[in-house]
Amino acid sequence: MARKKRVRRGAKKVRRVRREVGKAGYNKTKFALVIKNLVLFVLLALISLALTYLLANQNSFLETLFLVLAMVFGFVAVAFLITLLILLILKVSKK
Numbered sequence: 001m002a003r004k005k006r007v008r009r010g011a012k013k014v015r016r017v018r019r020e021v022g023k024a025g026y027n028k029t030k031f032a033l034v035i036k037n038l039v040l041f042v043l044l045a046l047i048s049l050a051l052t053y054l055l056a057n058q059n060s061f062l063e064t065l066f067l068v069l070a071m072v073f074g075f076v077a078v079a080f081l082i083t084l085l086i087l088l089i090l091k092v093s094k095k
Contacts, residue, residue, distance in 0.1 A: 031087055038080040045073035 048070035055062045
């Protein structure tokens with residue numbers, strides 16, 4: 001028996017949605033956010049350090065707590081400082 005010929009359909013066109021990827025680079029809003037967070041964590045570290053020295057003789061637990069908080073806030077502030085330097089380098093290299 002002979003086979004029937006089948007009509008081939010054309011390939012379906014698939015719509016591809018292009019995703020917009022955010023560019024890693026200098027941005028005024030990123031810059032302002034980094035500066036705001038840097039100032040916040042520097043102030044928190046300084047306040048915690050001041051409370052550590054004010055409570056030095058009164059309570060050893062609070063002294064240790066505020067010293068640990070000052071160190072944590074200091075490390076976060078250093079991380080934001082590094083981020084700020086990276087954004088400044090990107091700004092200078094963009095020009």
